[in-house]
Amino acid sequence: MSVSEHHAGTDTSHEQAPESSEKTHFGFQQVDKNAKASMVAEVFQSVAAKYDIMNDVMSMGIHRLWKRFTIDCSGARAGHKVLDLAGGTGDLTAKFSRIVGDSGEVVLADINDAMLRVGRDKLRDKGIVSNVKYVQANAEALPFPDNSFDIITIAFGLRNVTDKDKALKSMYRVLKPGGRLLVLEFSKPTSDALNKVYDAYSFHLLPKIGELVAKDGDSYKYLAESIRMHPEQDVLKEMMQDAGFEQVTYHNLTGGIVALHRGFKF
Amino acid sequence: MLVGQLLSAGVELTLNQLLQLDPDCKPRLKKLAGKQLQVSINELPWSLLFIFSEQIDVSALPATNEDQSSEAQAESSADCHITLSLSTLGELSDSSKISQLIQQGKLDLDGDINVAQGFSNLMKELDIDWEEQLSKYTGDVVAHQTFSSVKAFFNTAQQEVEKLADQLSTHLTQPDAVAVSEIEVADFCDQVNTLRSASDRLEARIDQLIALQQDDS
């Protein structure tokens, strides 16, 4: 079997470990920068097994359409090399694997090995094996050579990353010239009314659903808070431009609850 | 915005379920593996991209419009791109007609015609054993009986419809056919009644089968 597993080892670039004693946010709490990664890890460790079911329950299935939209905007074709970053349980990887075919390759990368394991088992059950690699990696310091990928996607992952600027730069580095990055992430609803409904949903209902289905209200409380702390559409666009991406555009989906940002490296 | 994705998801699901019902289509699908076929329908705001592997994935791409044409052009990676209007879609089921449609200007084909033909054949030659499919849910006997009833119904229905069509066309070709005679009306009503009782019989038969099945279980 050609499935291999790598671990984020020495990075080929000059990206270093985050400095200590700085503060960052974990949901609405302020935490030590070094602590965030492990706290995020804990969240996903605890939700991994029920992750797919929760996605369907929480978004009422719409997350499937958001992901389809992402793939439809990716321009993927046979022979492409795709990085599905923070790929978790591998929803995007499955489809990419069929599109790029035997001459292409998809790398499913995630910081969390519990999520990776769920992803690998799921893809194997679907018969998707030959052109997928599984790599445990931190988005902030990607363990790949420069100019490696035609397409990078990060779906509902960027908001969990401690140093987003650093992560975006790292993605830029491993992207091939002519390649594109697609960031699918929760964003800011475009209308006030929707914003209020959405607040009520995510802060009150969501943790309860999380408690009910996954017996884990806290993780879903974090989820709601992290969504609110994530940079809104235009801010993220600027961050991508600062990291070097060009022709950066975004599409609001479902009234801006989610946005898909796209940028190119030339 | 996501309507295109909903549509393509529906098409994808249907196609793959159909393919699964015919185990013999695998080799024909295999021939297409790695190919992409783009179908643009003039009336719709997206084109559909069919991506062939061991299954078919369907993407909805925003339709080309003038101001972004260059970007969208570069975007299309399909091996074959068909552009047509909704009214021509029905005629596509016969792949031998493709070149005729092109000549008539009803269809625009860019790229490898084999991909389009392969897809058309794949769908046309689907040989689905509906009786067997049904038997998975109902058991053999019930499936067989339901199937014969349904077949009988469609046969009757088809005969009646053909008769009607025949009469209608005679009417339309006769110059003084505007006035419909009473006898013809009566005849028409008779035919409708025949059709209705055929469908009533079918319904009764199905009810009976359902009852039978419930007794079984």
Ligand SMILES: C[S@@+](CC[C@H](N)C(=O)[O-])C[C@H]1O[C@@H](n2cnc3c(N)ncnc32)[C@H](O)[C@@H]1O
């Ligand atoms: C909400 S899940 C999204 C999974 C998948 N992309 C999807 O859309 O279903 C977020 C994922 O990001 C991963 N993650 C969090 N921080 C990360 C980091 N710094 N580098 C890589 N992955 C990270 C988590 O382990 C988790 O699997």
